[in-house]
Amino acid sequence: MICQQTKHTWKGLELNEQRRFDQHWGSCCGNRSTRSVSSMAVAELALLQTPLLTCEAVCTETFFLLQRVRGGREAFITLLNRGLIQIPFHLGNHTEAVTELLNRYQSVPMSLADACLVKMAEEYEGSSVMTLDSDFQIYRKNRNQPIPLITLAWIIHQSFGEF
Numbered sequence: 640m641i642c643q644q645t646k647h648t649w650k651g652l653e654l655n656e657q658r659r660f661d662q663h664w665g666s667c668c669g670n671r672s673t674r675s676v677s678s679m680a681v682a683e684l685a686l687l688q689t690p691l692l693t694c695e696a697v698c699t700e701t702f703f704l705l706q707r708v709r710g711g712r713e714a715f716i717t718l719l720n721r722g723l724i725q726i727p728f729h730l731g732n733h734t735e736a737v738t739e740l741l742n743r744y745q746s747v748p749m750s751l752a753d754a755c756l757v758k759m760a761e762e763y764e765g766s767s768v769m770t771l772d773s774d775f776q777i778y779r780k781n782r783n784q785p786i787p788l789i790t791l792a793w794i795i796h797q798s799f800g801e802f
Contacts, residue, residue, distance in 0.1 A: 693726055697756065760780040769788075
């Protein structure tokens, strides 16, 4: 998802950028190995003052992955209803570019949701993708530019420092 251009604080670190939300953030509480840290990350997300932006494909994957997390689907719908997650990206407006990305990264392979997020990274200048998906280290926006990422490791580092 992407936050609109604004200044907000993440555990004392001021950020002036947009954020894109990948479905893995929405479902990370379901992973037993990261459940306590993921719960902290989800709690941190709830503190954001501006909305996260995403696409329909990410919402679909998130909702599916949250089926095994008690209360997860309801929490996700609540975030949508409160406007903390917004869906300004519409695949129908970007099918040619998204198809090109899917073809370019077919060896990874790239999901439809990932392709939409990469396209969003191109559309929203100065944005970062929030993700647990390591494939985003491979993907490039505008053909050759690394996509700034906010990962769970980054959140832990900002929250707790070196460990």
